[in-house]
Amino acid sequence: MAKVFNYLSDSFVELKSNVTWSTWAEVQKYTIIVSIFAIIMALATWGVDSVFQKAIEGFFNLINS
Template sequence: MEKLKSFVRESYEEMKHKVSWPKYGELQNSSVLVLVASLIFALVIGVIDIMFENALEWFYNQ
């Protein structure tokens, strides 16, 4: 049990004093970047899906 207490205590100290947390503005910019990249990726995958759907539909109708 003492090892667990020591682990929690050391983890808390490390998170408080050794970790460099981003400023709010940096966090906001990173979040917007991830959102935009995710939307672009989703659109690309959606277009590829529609292309494959049309290609397979054309192939099976032949």
């Protein structure tokens, strides 16, 4: 149990003294950038999925006709 306590204590000291934290303005800016990128990637994935869906439906309609 002492090892766990020492690990947690050392981790807290590390976070407090050795980590460089971003400013609140930077965090907000990067959050917006990541959100926009995630939306763009979701729309791109949806678009590619729709194209492949139409292509596969067309292929199977061609085979079944």
